[in-house]
Amino acid sequence: MTLKFRLFPSFRTRLSGLLLLTLLFSETSTSAQAGIIVRVSTSVGDYSIELLDEEAPITVQNFLGYVNSDAYNGTYLHRVVTDFVVQGGGYRFQPFVGPIDVVAGPSIVNEFGASNLRGTVAMAKLEGLPDSATHEWFVNLSDNISLDTNSGGFTVFGRVLGNGMAVLDAIDDLPKINLGVKASDAPFLAAAYNDPRDFVYINVEVVERFSESAHVYETNSGLLITSVSVNADEEILSLNFNTVTATPTLQIQANLNSVLRRRDSFVGIASYSTTDDRLRIPVLEVTQGDEVLLFTNVVFLLTDAKSSIFTLESYDQ
Numbered sequence: 001m002t003l004k005f006r007l008f009p010s011f012r013t014r015l016s017g018l019l020l021l022t023l024l025f026s027e028t029s030t031s032a033q034a035g036i037i038v039r040v041s042t043s044v045g046d047y048s049i050e051l052l053d054e055e056a057p058i059t060v061q062n063f064l065g066y067v068n069s070d071a072y073n074g075t076y077l078h079r080v081v082t083d084f085v086v087q088g089g090g091y092r093f094q095p096f097v098g099p100i101d102v103v104a105g106p107s108i109v110n111e112f113g114a115s116n117l118r119g120t121v122a123m124a125k126l127e128g129l130p131d132s133a134t135h136e137w138f139v140n141l142s143d144n145i146s147l148d149t150n151s152g153g154f155t156v157f158g159r160v161l162g163n164g165m166a167v168l169d170a171i172d173d174l175p176k177i178n179l180g181v182k183a184s185d186a187p188f189l190a191a192a193y194n195d196p197r198d199f200v201y202i203n204v205e206v207v208e209r210f211s212e213s214a215h216v217y218e219t220n221s222g223l224l225i226t227s228v229s230v231n232a233d234e235e236i237l238s239l240n241f242n243t244v245t246a247t248p249t250l251q252i253q254a255n256l257n258s259v260l261r262r263r264d265s266f267v268g269i270a271s272y273s274t275t276d277d278r279l280r281i282p283v284l285e286v287t288q289g290d291e292v293l294l295f296t297n298v299v300f301l302l303t304d305a306k307s308s309i310f311t312l313e314s315y316d317q
Contacts, residue, residue: 036060037161037210038067039225041203041238042077043189043260044171046225047164048210049121056111056157059123059133063157066135067204071102073257076199079138080176080187086168087124087138091182093196099182104134112153116144119165121158127151139168161210171200189263201260205240209292213285214268220288224252226281227262228270236262236269241310250312252300277302279310293317 036051053060066072072089078099079087091099108123110130116122120140123133130152139160140147147154160168174187188198205225208218217224222243229236240258244251270281281298295317300310 035158036064037207038158039205039207041205041225041240041258041260042167042171043200043202043238044174044263045167046212046214046227046238047167048161048207048212049158049164050161050210051158052114052156055113056155058108059111059155059157062105062108062133063123063137064206065105066102067206070257071135072202072204074201074203074260075102076183076196076201077171077187078183079185080172080174080200081185082172082176083142084144085138085140086171087136088202089124089136093199099196101182102135107132107134110152111155111157112148114156116140116147116154116156118142119160120156121160122147122154122156125151125154141165141168141172162212164212174200189261197261203238203240203258203260208287208289211285211287213283214266215270215281215284217284217286218288219286222246226270227266228272228279229265230272231274232271233265236265238262244309251303252310252312254308254310256308277305278313284315 035053037048038051039046039048051060051063066089075088075090075092077086077088078091079085090102092102094100108131110125110133114120118140122138122140124136124138126132128151133155171187174189175193176185176187177193178184179186183196183199187200189200190198205223207216207223207225208220215224215226224241226241227236227238238260240255241252242255244253268282270279272279279300279302282296284295284298286293286295295315298315299313301313303309303311
C-alpha cells in the first residue's frame with residue numbers, strides 16, 4: 001500500500017506535565033465494561049468489541065494472542081456476504097506478491113454457547129469440523145441462528161458495542177469482488193475495482209475502555225488512536241501513535257504499521273499539513289484508568305522527520 005508513510009513520523013503518546021497532573025486529579029469517570037475491549041479501525045470507520053471471556057475463555061485468549069502480536073493489523077476483509085457476515089483475519093496484501101496468509105496457530109476447542117445473533121462476533125472454522133477454528137473471525141450482520149447448529153455451532157466470543165454496527169452495515173453496502181478463495185467476497189472502496197489497495201483494511205487493538213470518540217489517548221498504555229486528513233484531504237488516514245517520552249515534554253511516534261487509507265473524511269477529523277508540519281486534533285479524549293477528560297485544539301509539531309517524532313506544542317482544556 002503506497003500511502004505516503006513519510007508524512008507520519010512514528011508517535012507514541014502521553015500527555016505530559018500539566019496535562020498528566022490534570023488527569024490525575026480529574027473527578028470525571030466512566031462506567032467500566034465487563035469484558036476486555038478491542039477497537040477495530042477500518043477503512044470505513046472504527047467500531048469496538050467487548051470480549052466474552054467468561055462465556056468463551058479459550059476462544060478469547062486465542063483471539064487476544066493474534067491481536068497482541070499485531071497479526072490482524074493490515075489485514076483486509078476477504079469475505080462480506082450481504083446481510084450475513086463480515087469476515088476477516090485471514091490475509092494481508094503484499095505488493096508484487098499478492099495475498100499473504102496470517103500465520104495460524106493451533107486450532108482450538110469449540111466453545112459454542114451464545115447464539116449467533118446480529119452484532120455478535122464468532123470464530124470461523126472448517127465445515128463439519130467443530131474444533132478447527134484458528135484465526136479467522138466474523139461479525140454477524142443478521143440473526144444467523146442456522147450457525148448455532150452447523151458444525152457443532154460457531155463460537156460467539158464477543159459483541160459489537162454502541163453504534164458500531166453502523167460501520168459494519170456501511171461495509172456490507174460496499175460493492176464486492178470475487179478474486180478467489182483469499183478474496184471471495186471482498187468489499188472495495190472505489191467506484192470500480194482497480195487493485196487490492198481498494199480493499200477494506202483493518203487494525204485491531206486492545207483498549208482500556210469503550211469509546212466512540214474519533215481521537216482517543218490512553219495514558220497507561222501510551223496509545224493514541226486517531227484519523228487524519230493530510231493536506232486538506234489529499235489523503236485521509238487512520239493510524240495509531242505510541243508514546244516515546246512523557247517528560248519533560250511529551251513526544252509521540254507514528255506506528256507506520258497501523259496506517260490505513262480511509263474512504264471518507266468527517267467533521268472533527270484531525271489534520272496534518274506539510275506546510276507547517278503540525279498535527280492538529282480538534283478534540284482529544286484522554287483516559288487514565290477510569291478518569292476521562294477532553295482536551296481541545298491539541299497541536300503536535302514534527303520535530304524529528306527522520307524518526308517521525310512529534311512533540312506536544314499546545315492544547316486547551
